[in-house]
Amino acid sequence: MDETDAKSNGQLSGIYRLVYRVSFLFIAMIFVINIAILLFPPDDYTRMFISDIEAPLIGLGALLALMQAAYRTRKVWPEMARAWLFLSLAQALMVIGDILWAVLELGLDEVPYPSIADVFYLLFYPLLMIAVLWFPVQKQESFGLLKRTLDFFSIILALLAFFWIYIIGPVIESVMRLPYWEKFLGLAYPIGDLIVVGAVSVLVYNRLDRKTGGPIVLILAGLFVMIVTDVIFSIQSIEGTYQSGGIIDLGWVIQYILFWLAALWQIHISHESSNLSKASSNLSDMANTLFSYIPLVGLLAAAGMMYHSSIENLMMSTGVLLIVTIVLWVIVLFRQIVTGLETRRLFRQVDNSLDTVDKQANELEAANRVLELEIAERKRAEERLVFDALHDFLTHLPNRALFIDRLDMAINRTRRLADIPYSVLFLDLDQFKQINDTKGHAAGDELLVLVAKRVSDCVRVNDTVARIGGDEFIILLENAGDDANVFNMAERILDSFKQPFPLAGENIHISVSIGVIVSLTDYENSNDVLRDADIAMYHAKSEGKSRSAIFLPEMRTQTMQRMLIENELRYAIEYSEFRLLYQPLYTLIDHRLVGFEALIRWHNPRMGLVCPDVFIPVAEETGLIIGIGDWVLNEACTQMKKWHKAYPGFDHLSINVNISGRQFAAADFVEKLQNTLKQTGLKPECLKLEITESVLLVGQQMESNLFGSLRDMGVHLQIDDFGTGYSSLSYLQHIPVDVIKIDRSFIQEILHGEKYVELLRAIIRMAHSLGMETTAEGIESEDQRGLLEKMGCNYGQGYLFAKPLDASVVEFELLEVKEHYES
Template sequence: MNNTQLNSFGGNILVIDDTPDNLRVLSASLMGRGYQVRCVKNGAMALITAKKAPPDLILLDIKMPEMDGYEVCEKLKADVHTREIPVIFLSALDDVFDKVKAFQVGGVDYITKPFQIEEIVVRIQHQLALRAAKSKIEQLNAELEQKVQQRTAQLEEVIGKLHQEIAKHKQTQQKLLQQSLHDALTGLPNRTLLMEHLQKALQRSQRNKNYLFALLFIDLDRFKIINDSWGHAVGDGLLIAVSRILKGCTREADTVARLSGDEFAILLEDLKDFQDAIAVAERLLDKLISPIHLEERKLFAGASIGIVFGATNYQNGTELLRDADIAMYRAKALGKGRCAVFDREMYAQTLHLSQIETDLRYALDRQEFLLYYQPIVSLATGKVTGFEALIRWQHPEKGLIYPGDFIAIAEETGLIVPIGEWVLREACQQLCIWQQKLPPASSMYISVNLSSRQIKQFDFVDKLAKILSDTGLDGQNLRLELTETMLMDRGEKTIELLSGIKAQKIQLSIDDFGTGYSCLSYLHRFPIDALKIDRSFVSSIDAQGNNCEIVKTIITLAHSLGIKAIAEGVETSYQLAQLRNLGCDEAQGYFFSQPVNCHLAEALLPKYN
């Protein structure tokens, strides 16, 4: 323990000595070491000073006139205000008798004169440390005693309530069990309890082949819209109302459970026929498509229901719930507001899609994507004015996969963003290569389809600028294709986005025009360069020139806005001739060329140019 630590126990010292030199030496030495020192020359003054402002320690000389040190110490120890102050005697008397007497009257230490100041300091430090330790022990003992008293009182209270607590214990256990197996909001069984009931149903079906059961997986179609529009309180109220509807459409023996969010499940037991399960599902759909009255609101929830029939090939409830979930998603894919019965083909398709998603996550890193190019031809000159870049996936096991088999999954998972960025960079790079090799390519453009997720990226415009900078392509040689739905989805924000793109001289076209949400009211405000006529309108043109009305209207609209009209899906000469007659500016389709790799696309240029 160092000096600093010992000094921290206290530092107010009273020195009592009738010799001025001793007082001066002790005072200077101790104050130099950080102690506060008071000095008195006689016993009477010492008693008054110690009582008025008790010091942490007293250094007391024995031989003094009128009242010696022994008497002073006895009086200090007799006073309740000063009895705990440690007293160290300082004396020239070195006889054992004197030392014994010093300790008998209450002294804690004895230092013989002539003294060494270092010895005094060390002994002071030790006594102060002992006093601090004693004080701490007394404090701890007092606290312990208080705690013991408190604890004793608490124990007495606990003992008094013990019988009452024992009576409540079973009730609490029952409540906890209820909470652990039931949904807090609706009071319905939760997933855990449903799984227990499913397992029992499976075991029963394995023992009794005549026992039939089915599982319904229910997902509300419009819950998210209602919850986001009206708030969580209304959303919770809707879930409670739906739970009552489900209970009202089932029997007491059936299990209606809430799985999570807006997902519910119903275990139908002891069915006479599996058609009974379908009948229950249809009854539920009728109820849920009707308005649900919640306070002053009419809410339309709607639902999609997946149905799986109990069978002995199932090993556990998890497999049943999985297949019911798959069937529910099939119902949603078919248009919502309906039910679908699970079959093995659904499971195989789900596994396939799951594998596609997994492989898709590695495809970019493994450089499995490639671009095909379809020429876009001027109907006035017959020359190639540009190419549309179309992605393909060269899967190591499945071979060439077309975008229709993976783009939807990429959109759903968000992978479309890095994939789309790769397509843009690769397409721009390829056109630059052609421009360096082939003079006719200098005026051509490359057309790239965008996804809704891409344009919602906050830094999309900055990424475009970087791609143009990195590849060296002039912005006017790039054309981006968006759908009507994408443009209308963001309203005014779309105009701001398009302005940022046009600032880089990039061309813009609306793809599949006429098939999405109408944007006629906004069209004149969008800085668009071309409308692409959807192939469905072009394919309806026959050899006699019939069914041209929509195509003609789109071409007229484009020209009235001062922009180009481009036809997609041109496959026959009479379609081409009719498009020329109608004044269509450009066209693409199998009549000119199917999408081809970069080498074959490059070989097409001399043919048309």
């Protein structure tokens, strides 16, 4: 129901309450007036005046109420509304008759009986019967319908006998001497009352519904009062003893009041159509119960009339009355037989119902047992669902959701009770991806289960170990104590990983890196705790793995800086933020310019000039180094080809380009390199690729045809930063390396100790013995250069010769001026 309907219904309810109050107030006033007349009788004219005025007024009130009842009922029960409509029309005829009566008697001072008013009074009866027939028939079962039919015929038979003996018969005898019009009226009113009796019988017969029967019972009461009043009026009129305004007139007033109350009740029922009126239901049940005794009452009435006929001559002979009595007795007997049959049927139905109830009870008991099992199973399923929702399916440890819930509670408890310390350890397996890839995912899952058990064995019962995804575990230490205790717990876990894990018939060694949050005191939410623990864990990995790192605020700053670098790197090429500088390479023996090393520089609008040592590791880790390396390679080759064209005397110069491990390991590296050389037009022998020892280790594991392809192309390979790695010496004889570049850290120390001189001399001799040349990086003094020249080092680069230069400076200061280094 929307707001408009609710408001409308509220207004209607207010109107109906006002109508009820006015109606009951008027009825009460009429009641008081008539009581006063009875207690303090006025003169005849006053009584006649009051009677002639109050009758049409009360009748009019009843008429308006009946019309409203018909209107309201139309919205709920259209068929019943027609009954109330015809009842309104019948009442309207009575009101017109009362008005005409009053006009004739008070206004014209004429005797109103007989008069035109009688026409309207007599038309009341057929309309009343039509109204009664329009009341809906109540559905009955076969026995109920048969009993109602017997009741109907018994009352009709008894009332016909009664009316013939005491009303119609005497009236016929009395009216024979009267004028024709009075004779007609004398017979018409008893016949009309007989019609009313029939109407009453019809209503009683099958039209008392429990919901709407209350108003009909009031209509029946009004009709009963009307019959009694009409009978008395007919007798007094024939005998000439009727006096207008007498006590007999109260009968019609009571009839109107009962009609009025019935209409008000019907309006109320229609307005509250969704609710069963308790009063209407009770009154209907009471009336139906009383009406079931009608055949017995008719039989007693017939017996009484027989007794009366034995002592006085009546309009019906004793023999006829005997027949009527016998017929009524047969009806009563037959009704009792029907009642007995109905009772037996009811008992059978009860027995059947009891059997059905027993059967259903057994079925219900069985169903309850099944339901109890289902409920128990569902409860177990719900418990499993709750457990699965809060635990890792593989290790059965708490998952991220449960851990965060416990971590939030720990943070709140720390805020209230600072003396209960909590700590967090964030664990990440170091070699898990390698094991997962080589041994398979099933073995990886088995390893995670073993790790979960081993970590759980290291902590206390009240601590929480959770798996939050992949190979990441996290621990919440409750009442952890001081920093030393937390550190000892981390060390205990690290020590436990020194023992191998039995996996697929092998002993697998794996390490773990741990990030530590010592205290939750400074935290407001769990997300910040997880973030900082993760930062500390990655710091431990960057420090060499298989260790723990306690979170420090500067780690967060470094991480934010790294994230900024990563985000800005993604757009650096697009926004042309990179540029290349070129550092010259000279021969040490004759100081001749032989080439350049291309060095990348990054100038970011937000961060300014970013050192390669800062952004290159980030690019390596994120994979952005491949795109950057491709750009450097293309840019360097393009620039060198421009110099070859612009300065033909320097077409022998080569360009050195650093190649990252991820770039070198890419499957399409050779194809990209060929396309670059083809597009730029640079001769392959003028391109020298610098790779580190770590790339050598990867290259050794790749297909051998990679180095063969580079050699066939004519591209030269150089080992950059030689001596800073390990295990590369055994690979030199298998990989076609042309030049070894000695790291600057060795060059800086050759003037400070003989051991460095001997080490450099050994490296240079080894390279020459393998057919390789050497280049010294980071030469900053003439003494360094002279010593390296004596050792037989082939090439050099460093600040002694030139800093990394922009391409325009190279052209102006080197290519256009000189070819040799001047000491």
